[in-house]
Amino acid sequence: MPDWDPEIAVGPALARRLIDTQLPELAGRPLEHIAEGWDNDVYLVDGSWVVRFPRRAVAVPGVQREIALLPRLAPRLPLPIPVPTLLGRPDDGYPWPFVASPYLPGTEPAHAVLDDAARSALAIPLAGFLRALHAPALAAELRSELPVDPMRRADMACRVPMTHQRLAEAASGGVVDLRAAAHDLLVDALDLPPDVPVAVAHGDLHLRHLLIAADGSAAGVIDWGDLCLADPSIDLVLAWGLLPPAARPTFRAAYGPIDDAGWRRARVLSLFLSLVLAIYGRATDDASLEAEAVGAARRTLED
Numbered sequence: 001m002p003d004w005d006p007e008i009a010v011g012p013a014l015a016r017r018l019i020d021t022q023l024p025e026l027a028g029r030p031l032e033h034i035a036e037g038w039d040n041d042v043y044l045v046d047g048s049w050v051v052r053f054p055r056r057a058v059a060v061p062g063v064q065r066e067i068a069l070l071p072r073l074a075p076r077l078p079l080p081i082p083v084p085t086l087l088g089r090p091d092d093g094y095p096w097p098f099v100a101s102p103y104l105p106g107t108e109p110a111h112a113v114l115d116d117a118a119r120s121a122l123a124i125p126l127a128g129f130l131r132a133l134h135a136p137a138l139a140a141e142l143r144s145e146l147p148v149d150p151m152r153r154a155d156m157a158c159r160v161p162m163t164h165q166r167l168a169e170a171a172s173g174g175v176v177d178l179r180a181a182a183h184d185l186l187v188d189a190l191d192l193p194p195d196v197p198v199a200v201a202h203g204d205l206h207l208r209h210l211l212i213a214a215d216g217s218a219a220g221v222i223d224w225g226d227l228c229l230a231d232p233s234i235d236l237v238l239a240w241g242l243l244p245p246a247a248r249p250t251f252r253a254a255y256g257p258i259d260d261a262g263w264r265r266a267r268v269l270s271l272f273l274s275l276v277l278a279i280y281g282r283a284t285d286d287a288s289l290e291a292e293a294v295g296a297a298r299r300t301l302e303d
Contacts, residue, residue, distance in 0.1 A: 006036075006041075006055035006056060007055060007056045007057060008054075008055060008056075008094065008095075008096075009036075009041065009055060010041040010053040010055065010094070011033075012031065012033060012043075014093065014094060015031060015033070015041070015043050015051065015053065016031055017093075018053070018088055018091060018094060018098065019031070019043075019045065019051060019088075019100075021091070022088045022089065022091065023051075023086045023088060023100055025086060026045045026046070026049055026051070026086070026100065029045050029046035029049075030045070030046050030047070031043055031044075031045055032044045032045075034050075036055070037055075037208065037223070038055075038056070039054060039055055039056055039058070039059035039062070039223075039225055040052045040053060040054055040055055040059065040223070040225075041053045041055055044103060045100070047103065048102065048103050049086070049100050049101070049102060049103055050082065050100065050101050050102075050103050050104070051088075051098060051099070051100045052098060052099055052100075052101075053094070053096075053098045054096045054097075054098065057095075057096070059096075059225055060096050060097065062224070062225025062226060062227070063096070063097055063098070063099060063225060064097065065145075065146070065224070065225070065227050066082070066084055066099065066224050066225065066227065067084045067087065067097075067099060068145070069142065069145065069146075069224075069227060070082060070083055070084055070224055070227075071083050071084065072142075073133075073138075073200075076132060076138060077129060077132050077133060077221075078125070078128050078129055078132055079125065079129045079218055079219075079220055079221055080104050080219065080220040080221075081104075081220060081221050081222070081224065082101035082102075082104060082220075082222055082224070083101055083102065084099040084100070084101050085099075085100060085101055085102060086099070086100035087099055087100075088100070104211055104219065104220040104222065105211075105213070105219060106211025106212055106213050106219030106220055107211065107212055108207065108208050108210075108211070108212070108289070108292075109207050109210060109212055109242060109292055110207060110208075110281075110286075110288045110289040110291070110292035110293070111288055112212040112216065113216070114212070114216060116244045116246075118216040119242060119243055119244055119247065120243065120244055120246065120247035120250070121216065121217070122216075122217075122218055122238075122242065122243065122247075123239075123243055123247040123248075123250040123251040123254065124250060124251070124254045125217070125218045126210070126218060126238060126239070126242075126243075126251065127239075127250075127251045127252075127253075127254035127255035128254060128255075129218070129221065130232070130235055130236070130255055131254070131255050131256055133199070133200055133201070133202065133235065134199040134200065134201070134232045134235070136198075136199075138199075138200050139198060139199050139200050139229065142200055142229075143229060146200065146227065146228050146229040147228050147229070148197045148228065148229050148230065149195075149197055149201070149203070149228050149229070149230035149231070149234065150228060151203070151226065153203070153230065153234040153269055154195035154197075154230060154231040154233055154234050154265050154269070155194075155195060156189045156190055156192050156195075156265060156268060157190070159189075159265075159268055159269060159272060160186050160189050160190055160268065162272060163182070163186060163268060163271055163272040163275070164186065166272055166275040166276055166279065167179045167182055167275060169275075169279055170275050170278060170279055173279060173282060174282075175275075175278050175279055175282050175290065175294065176275075176278060176294045176297060176298075178271075178275075178297055178298070178301060181301045182271060182301060185264075185267060185268065185271070185301070186268065188264070189264060189265070189268045192261045192264060192265060193261055195230075195231035195233065195261075195262075195265060196231055197228075197229045197230045197231055198229075198231070198232070199229070199230060199231070199232040199235075200227070200228075200229060201227070201228055201229065201230035201231075201232060201234050201235050202221065202224060202226065202227060202235050203224075203225075203226030203227055203228045203230060203234060203235070204223065204225070204226040205221065205234075205235045205237055205238060206237055206238070206241070206273045206274075206277065207238070207241065207242065207273075207274070207277055207289075207292055207293060207296060208223070208277065208289075209221060209222050209223045210238060210242070231262060231265065232258075232262065233258075233261075233262035233263070233265040233266040233269070234265070234266070234269060235266075236255075236258070236262070236263070236266035236270075237266055237269050237270040237273055238270075239251045239252075239255075239266065239270075240266055240267050240270035240271075240296075240299065240300045241270040241273070241274050241296030241297070241299055241300050242296060242299075243299075244299065245299065245302045245303065267300055270296065270297075270300040271297055271300045271301065274293045274294070274296040274297035274300060275293070275297055276293075277289060277290075277292075277293035277296075278290050278293035278294045278297060280293075281293055
């Protein structure tokens with residue numbers, strides 16, 4: 001069974017019933033299924049509210065963290081993020097909480113038109129957003145309320161073997177073969193020092209979680225279910241996979257100091273996540289996502 005198969009898929013009928021019985025503010029309004037991922041089914045209500053329903057039990061603690069912390073984070077960050085506003089509870093036929101947030105307009109990079117100039121223009125706003133999120137004062141305030149990198153994203157002893165596995169899967173599935181190009185990067189990563197969990201981190205800031213406005217600007221950051229305390233490098237993935245290599249110095253100058261080990265950890269994680277998304281795009285017939293993710297993997301390996 002693929003990693004992304006749901007334990008419960010929330011179809012339109014179930015979504016309609018849960019919304020109408022638990023969120024009276026949204027009852028009867030037009031409903032559209034707009035996205036699904038590994039952890040959530042997402043519906044747009046009346047063009048103005050997004051309702052996210054967990055698809056797997058493992059996602060529920062993340063939803064609970066979002067409910068508790070995103071309203072406090074939102075005013076501290078320079079890009080919009082979802083703010084859970086209306087809350088649903090477990091009900092007959094559905095065992096988990098769900099949330100509604102005001103809609104943030106925008107599209108994934110895979111479905112936007114981004115040339116190198118448009119990608120480069122994202123370097124400074126992305127860096128500014130992450131600088132604010134990773135501020136020491138914010139970590140000091142929220143440290144006791146966050147788990148420490150439960151996915152071990154910055155642990156190279158864990159992440160390097162997982163990346164080798166995805167490289168092999170992408171090659172055998174005909175998606176892309178980058179095994180030779182990634183060899184030295186992954187060998188060297190095993191010698192990196194241990195990561196240090198000192199920052200509030202989005203935790204899963206990849207190509208599907210940055211929103212792009214119609215004019216190509218950054219419109220928001222979504223899907224905070226992996227919010228955690230971590231080495232800040234785990235949030236630097238898009239600097240490798242989304243931006244052209246020539247824009248990376250601009251990103252680093254705007255973000256502030258990044259130690260060499262953290263920068264290299266981010267590169268490995270970017271390769272891993274890009275491969276995962278490319279494989280997922282192929283499996284779900286999302287050719288745009290597959291192409292964007294393969295491009296991200298190739299950019300990651302460019303110096």
